[in-house]
Amino acid sequence: xxxxxxIPAALSxxxxxxxxxxxxxxxxxxxxxxxxxxxPGKGLTSLLLIQSSQREQTSGRLNASLDKSxxxxxxxxxxxxxxxxxxxxxxxxxxxxxxxxxGGTRVLVKP
Amino acid sequence: DVKxxxxxxxxxxxxxxxxxxxxxxxMDHENMFWYRQDPGLGLRLIYxxxxxxxxxxxxxxxxxSVSREKKERFxxxxxxxxxxxTSMYLCASSYVQGISGEKLFFGSxxxxxxx
Numbered sequence: 001x002x003x004x005x006x007i008p009a010a011l012s013x014x015x016x017x018x019x020x021x022x023x024x025x026x027x028x029x030x031x032x033x034x035x036x037x038x039x040p041g042k043g044l045t046s047l048l049l050i051q052s053s054q055r056e057q058t059s060g061r062l063n064a065s066l067d068k069s070x071x072x073x074x075x076x077x078x079x080x081x082x083x084x085x086x087x088x089x090x091x092x093x094x095x096x097x098x099x100x101x102x103g104g105t106r107v108l109v110k111p
Numbered sequence: 112d113v114k115x116x117x118x119x120x121x122x123x124x125x126x127x128x129x130x131x132x133x134x135x136x137x138m139d140h141e142n143m144f145w146y147r148q149d150p151g152l153g154l155r156l157i158y159x160x161x162x163x164x165x166x167x168x169x170x171x172x173x174x175x176s177v178s179r180e181k182k183e184r185f186x187x188x189x190x191x192x193x194x195x196x197t198s199m200y201l202c203a204s205s206y207v208q209g210i211s212g213e214k215l216f217f218g219s220x221x222x223x224x225x226x
Contacts, residue, residue: 034214036215036217041199041220041222042220043115043201043217043218043219043220044201044203044215044217045217046214046215046216046217049213089153089154091215098156098159098169099156099215101153101154102153103151103153
């Protein structure tokens, strides 16, 4: 069974610092992975999707990489802002169109 | 923009009540999903549907059923609510686009409390 781990569980950084969020998985037979953002008490917003044949995706200040051989994905957020404070979740899709989610990393960007 | 709408933001029910959670999406997505989210347990898939009248069990289907009579609407039913079903319920939808999948779009969630 696919297991997804996100470390650290929580992260606090000063504004302007780059953020590095890690996600590891046990089953390399993935179809894609997605990174989501969740604000307190709200639903999830998809940030980036990386297909299994890709190594990375970029959107503005966000960059996500995928290394299937090592079972890792990393989300980079450049020049963090207080508005980036949220919980970030990674999720992997395997057969059957189902996603398995990590537990999330709670990020606080201090002004 | 894709919109996934969940009918209630907060819901309080009594033990033993039958509870309906409704979800509607406006982008003609084939796939729809119901998750629950609990502190320390993350998101867990309850049921999903890849077409009208089709449904598949997720990881924790016990105590739940679903209905998909129309493509845009996916309902989660708690036949007899119990306190351990107190949770945040999240509906999601996506296109089918080959085997590699497509982005998942979520509703805002329904916080259900069963007393």
